[in-house]
Amino acid sequence: MTARAAGIALVVLLLAFLTxxxxxxxxxxxNPTAIMxxxxxxxxxxxxxxxxxxxxxxxxxxxSLIVTAAGTLLxxxxxxxxxLALVRHGVAARAVWAAALLSPVVxxxxxxxxGFLILAAGLGLLxxxxxxxxxxAILVLPFVIRSVAVSVANLDPALERAAASLGARPSRVFRRxxxxxxxxxxxxxxxxxxxxxxxxxxxxxFVSTRVTEIxxxxxxxxxxxxxxxxxxxxxxxxxxxxxxxxFVAERLLGLSRVFGLEGHSHAGPxx
Amino acid sequence: xxxxxxxxxxxxxxxxxxxxxxxxxxxxxxxxxxxxxAPQYLRAxxxxxxxxxxxxxxxxxxxxxxxxxxxxxxxxxxRSLLLGLTLAPFFxxxxxxxxxxxxxxxxxxxxxxxxxxxxxxxxxxxxxxxxMPTMILILAxALAHVEPALERAAASLGARPARVFWRxxxxxxxxxxxSGSLIVFAWTFSAxxxxxxxxxxxxxxxxxxxxxxxxxxxxxxxxxxxxIVALAVTLALVAGxxxxxxxxxxx
Numbered sequence: 329m330t331a332r333a334a335g336i337a338l339v340v341l342l343l344a345f346l347t348x349x350x351x352x353x354x355x356x357x358x359n360p361t362a363i364m365x366x367x368x369x370x371x372x373x374x375x376x377x378x379x380x381x382x383x384x385x386x387x388x389x390x391x392s393l394i395v396t397a398a399g400t401l402l403x404x405x406x407x408x409x410x411x412l413a414l415v416r417h418g419v420a421a422r423a424v425w426a427a428a429l430l431s432p433v434v435x436x437x438x439x440x441x442x443g444f445l446i447l448a449a450g451l452g453l454l455x456x457x458x459x460x461x462x463x464x465a466i467l468v469l470p471f472v473i474r475s476v477a478v479s480v481a482n483l484d485p486a487l488e489r490a491a492a493s494l495g496a497r498p499s500r501v502f503r504r505x506x507x508x509x510x511x512x513x514x515x516x517x518x519x520x521x522x523x524x525x526x527x528x529x530x531x532x533x534f535v536s537t538r539v540t541e542i543x544x545x546x547x548x549x550x551x552x553x554x555x556x557x558x559x560x561x562x563x564x565x566x567x568x569x570x571x572x573x574x575f576v577a578e579r580l581l582g583l584s585r586v587f588g589l590e591g592h593s594h595a596g597p598x599x
Numbered sequence: 600x601x602x603x604x605x606x607x608x609x610x611x612x613x614x615x616x617x618x619x620x621x622x623x624x625x626x627x628x629x630x631x632x633x634x635x636x637a638p639q640y641l642r643a644x645x646x647x648x649x650x651x652x653x654x655x656x657x658x659x660x661x662x663x664x665x666x667x668x669x670x671x672x673x674x675x676x677x678r679s680l681l682l683g684l685t686l687a688p689f690f691x692x693x694x695x696x697x698x699x700x701x702x703x704x705x706x707x708x709x710x711x712x713x714x715x716x717x718x719x720x721x722x723x724x725x726x727x728x729x730x731m732p733t734m735i736l737i738l739a740x741a742l743a744h745v746e747p748a749l750e751r752a753a754a755s756l757g758a759r760p761a762r763v764f765w766r767x768x769x770x771x772x773x774x775x776x777x778s779g780s781l782i783v784f785a786w787t788f789s790a791x792x793x794x795x796x797x798x799x800x801x802x803x804x805x806x807x808x809x810x811x812x813x814x815x816x817x818x819x820x821x822x823x824x825x826x827i828v829a830l831a832v833t834l835a836l837v838a839g840x841x842x843x844x845x846x847x848x849x850x
Contacts, residue, residue, distance in 0.1 A: 331760060339668045342661050343684050346731055349699035350691070356702055436789025436833055438809040439826040446819060527692030530791045530806075534813065544694045551698055551796060560702065563695040570691045574683055 350567050357560035375561035385562065387539075388546035392526060394457065395542055399464030400521040406465070407472030407517060408510070414473065415480040440467075441534030448535055457540045463531055468521035475520055479513025519577050523570060640808060644828070647804040650719060650794075651787040654726040655780050658734045661727060662779070666738030667768075671747070689732035693792035700725045700797055717799035725793040730783040737782065741775020742768075785833040805829045 360372035379385060440463075448459045487509070491501045507514075529544040536545055543562075551559055665685065672678040688696060704724070705716035715721035745768060753763045769776075791806035798807070805825055812822035 335664065335668075338664050342665050342731075343681070345661070346688050346728065347684060349696065349703050349728065350688070352702050353695070353699045436806065436826065436829045438789060438791055438806040438813075439830045442809060442813050442819070442822055442826050445813065446823070523690045527690065527695075529693050533810070544692050547694045547698070548792070548796075551694070551701070559698055563698055566695045567687075567691055571683075571687045574686045574690055578679055578683060578686075 353560050353563045353567065356557050357564040359557050359560070362556045375557040376565075378556075378558045379562040379565075382550075382558065384538075384546050385543070385550075388541055388543045391457070391460075391536075391540055392542040392544075395460050395464050395532075396522055396525040398461040399468060399525050400518055402461065402465035403468045403472050403521055404514065404518060407469050408476050408514065410469075411473045411476035411480050411513075412506075415477050416485075437530030438534070441531040444531065445534045455537050455540065459535050460532060460540055460542070463535055464525045464528060467528055467531060468524050471520040471524055472517040475517035476510060476513045478516075479510045483509050516577055519573055523573050527566070527570070640825070643803045643805060643808050646719065646802065647788060650723060650726060650804065651784050653723055654730055654787045655784045657723070657727045658730040658783050659776065659780055662731050662734035662738055663776075665731075666735045666742055666775075669735065669739040670742035670745075685732050685735050688728070689736070693729070694796075696729060697725055697792050697796045700728065700793075704797070716797065717801050719798075719802050722794050722797045722802050722804075725797045726787050726790060729790070729793055730787060733786070734779045734783055737779035738772065738775045741772045741779075745771040781836050781839065785836045788832055788836075789829045 357375055358371045358373070360370045360374065444459065444463050445454075448454050448456070453459050483506070488501050488505050491505045492498070496504065527544060528542075529548065532542050533545050533548065536542060541549075547559060547562060665681070669678065669681045669685065672681060700721070701716065704711065704721050713720065715724065749771070750763050750767050753767045754760070758766065789806050790804060791810065794802050794804040795807055795810070798804075803811075805828060809822050809825045809829070812818045812825065816822075
């Protein structure tokens, strides 16, 4: 049993390594002075006020909302169609499937960013917000496909055949049977897309200007130039929002299914 | 539907092809790649390879226990907690996570035994932290498909826990170890935010050179040559990964 206790202690320690930096940021964000002290000498919300009133952050926040919303709305229908095609016509498209899933990992952010920058320059769209939106839609697509595909795999095709055999036209089958049954997958896909898009940085750095830049890019510029806890305050808002979003995603879909963690260990009979 | 699929593939392909296109517009192709071989750039490539290798090994060691706990957790609540703690950093953006390490490594109230901020060692810590969630998820997925009954069988035949691990669990989870390591290596090889902020301009990895050349010196062709180097290495690694895993899937 001591080995087991040591194992648990090790896991807790490693999880602490993962978690503690975020906690430090949260503590620091309430620091009343510009020079950070630990433990903080009192509590203050002045850095939150600073973060929320800094004009470049305000502009970037609006940009982030526009780009994330538009990118997600663009990626959802394309990703859903792709997921349906891939799961239903699996064998022929398997190579594409694997490639699409791996693409955000395979293509280095700087290579993709520079590629988009060069393309945008070639098209004369250098300062256009649409480039940023298209880039975000492409980057979140694999996450959308993966989430929706889980729901498609669980969808019994017999239900669609039943509707069709009762006289529903294909478009009606899709709207009344397929789409409602895919709803949990679509919700999770939208959530993933929003999280990924809202946090995307490297590619956006290459294709945005001071006017169109999104929050992570503005935050990067701020960190490079200033050291006060304004960044800690804004980061805390990001951390809390992400944590809530992950929690909601787990509730909605069961994240262990999305990440393929359901194996023998959770199968009923082997318990 | 198939059109949409093709569209997705086309998008992906287009990402890959813009870069060589830029070399044509820049002219003189070989010169850009010769420039990559300049001493200060070779040092960046060497540093990148070294940091990526160290990150991969440390990440693997640090992630395996967590992945094992995640895959073997009996109660759904513990599993959700572990998964949540792993995924929250996974989805927290690179900037926020790197900034957090700037605070941890560069503050005035903890004196680290060695200087970490703006040093390769600090970048290494940040990279391991950045790679861990991915590695944990890949390893846990592999471990979840290792039949626990096999471990119990080995134990009931008299194997001690350490032996069960070395002879049963670890070999069976090898696909996860291999793919996780390759993905983390590939990812670290093109890391940008972590070396940019934790390295403070003193630690240059390939991605930082790409950014410096493209956005500061406006040398797009030279920058593209570097991006190609990073892309080629990652593609080679992923192709190797595909080849390694293909026979297992076939059987």
